[in-house]
Amino acid sequence: MIQYYQNASPPPEFTVSPFPSPWDYIPSYYEKKEVMEVNILAFIATALFILVPTAxxxxxxxxxxxxxD
Incomplete structure (x- = not known):
C-alpha cells in the first residue's frame, strides 16, 4: 500500500486532458458519439495489399x- 505524506498532492488523474481530442473535430462523432462505419471492401483490399507481397x-x-551453397 502506498502512503502519501500529509502535504503531498495526490497523483494526477489522466482522465481529463487539457488538449482536445482529434475525435472532437469530427461532426458526426461529436453529435452522436457513435463509432464510424468501416467499408469492408476497402478493409479487405488493404489487408490483401499488405499480406500478399509480404507472403x-x-x-x-x-x-x-x-x-x-
Missing part, C-alpha cells in the same frame, strides 16, 4: 535461405 517475399527468403 511472396517471405516465401522467396525462406527458399533462398534453405539452399545449401
Amino acid at each position: 511472396f517475399l517471405l516465401i522467396i527468403y525462406v527458399k533462398t535461405a534453405s539452399q545449401n
